[in-house]
Amino acid sequence: MKKNIVNVLTLALVALAALFGAAGCKKGDGKTLYLYNWAVYTPDSVIKQFEEEFGVKVVYDDFASNEDMYAKLKAGGSGYDLIVPSGDYVSIMKEQGMLEKIDLSRIPNAKYLKKETLEKATYDQAMEYSVPYYMGAAGIAVNKEKVPNFEESWSIFARKDLAGRMSMLDDMREVLGDALAYLGYSVNTTNQAELDQALALVNNEWKPNLVKFDAEGFGKSFAAGEFWVVQGYAEVVYGEIPPEKYDTVAFFIPKDEGGPMYIDSLCIPKGARNPELAHEFINFILRPEIYAEFLDSFGFPSTIHTEAGALQKVQPYYSAESLANCELKEDLGADLELYNQIWQKIRFTE
Structure with missing residues (x-):
């Protein structure tokens, strides 16, 4: 009987300790x-x-x-x-x-x-x-040692002298958004004529100079010197480069043209x-x-x-002011299919 009493007391003390222990734990513990x-x-x-x-x-x-x-x-x-x-x-x-x-x-x-x-x-x-x-917003990173002279514009991707040394994001809204912004249109336009102009710009002037569309490895490729100009995010590019080489890189969001935000x-x-x-x-x-x-x-x-x-x-790496002319990407609803169709013509046609 005494043993049973001891066991009961022991269990009670354990339960009490657990209760007080739980009360003293940090919020969300475990x-x-x-x-x-x-x-x-x-x-x-x-x-x-x-x-x-x-x-x-x-x-x-x-x-x-x-x-x-x-x-x-x-x-x-x-x-x-x-x-x-x-x-x-x-x-x-x-x-x-x-x-x-x-x-x-x-x-x-x-x-x-x-x-x-x-x-x-x-x-x-x-x-x-x-x-x-x-x-x-995404912008453009340029290797200043390889490309000492350039204009801060999306038109850099049309430079034939940089063919085989550039990449753009594998991102429909970003690439088409840049083309639309360069042409002076809204990055959310659903006007077929404007979208067709953006398609022609990317397919005829930009894409022939690109190594590929790349949303994941562009930072490493840029840091390795394989690409000299990339469309991408500043934090990804600089994250692959040692701080002592930061001054060899220019990163910008085209001030006058803007782009998708x-x-x-x-x-x-x-x-x-x-x-x-x-x-x-x-x-x-x-x-x-x-x-x-x-x-x-x-x-x-x-x-x-x-x-x-x-x-x-x-x-x-860039200023908040550089976003002044950028436009927020909006939900296009059913009209997103217009972009999907154009993107298919960019990504999967020669």
Whole structure:
């Protein structure tokens, strides 16, 4: 009998210790946040700080394009708590019921988002289903040692003297958007005549000079000296180059012509297992000091945050002002098929 009493007391003490232990644990202890994001788009240091502060683990899966991300989720690739689509895909996924609603009361740091950013985010200005993560644009990187003279224009891809040394992104909206912007048209046009002109420009003047369309390896190819001019993202290019060689690179977004611009947003997919933790991460990343660390890690300018820019320690690779003439890519709805048809003629015809 005494032994049974001891056992009961022991079990009670263990249960009590567990109860008090749990009460003292950090929020979300033992949980895992499954983040589905663009490749190398959240600093390891930021993820580590979040894991330590909240006593959780972050599993980071990456995608190369909005199309890849959308296709995976549409095919049942669930299990993610947080995804980072661009604005046009936020619109698509919102309309198709693929996103959970955001509870802004749990994201007080959303107060740091610039008013003008939300004005541009026409796909979800009230942040019902998304919270802006970063606003930027692809541009052009030039190896100044190999190409000392050039004009800051999309027309650089028409230079025959650079044939076999250039690449553009394997991205329909980016390539066609650049061609449309160069021709003076909206990057969201659905005018068939304007789209046909963009097709002719890319196929007849740009594509013959390209090695390939490449959305994944252009940074490495540029750093290796294989390509001298690439359309792409500054953080990818500079991420492959040692700092002592930065002065050999020019990166620009054509000032007068502009081009497609993106706002990538944090969203919680339908059926997420840890929406509470997803809200915590969104609020965490928007802390001024944390967001400044994010910007510095990728050489980004502070385009959406009111306070982080003053805390940055690294000179951005391009300025927020260089986006002045850029235009946000919008959800084209059924008219996206016009772009798909043109892209087929670019990518899969000689």
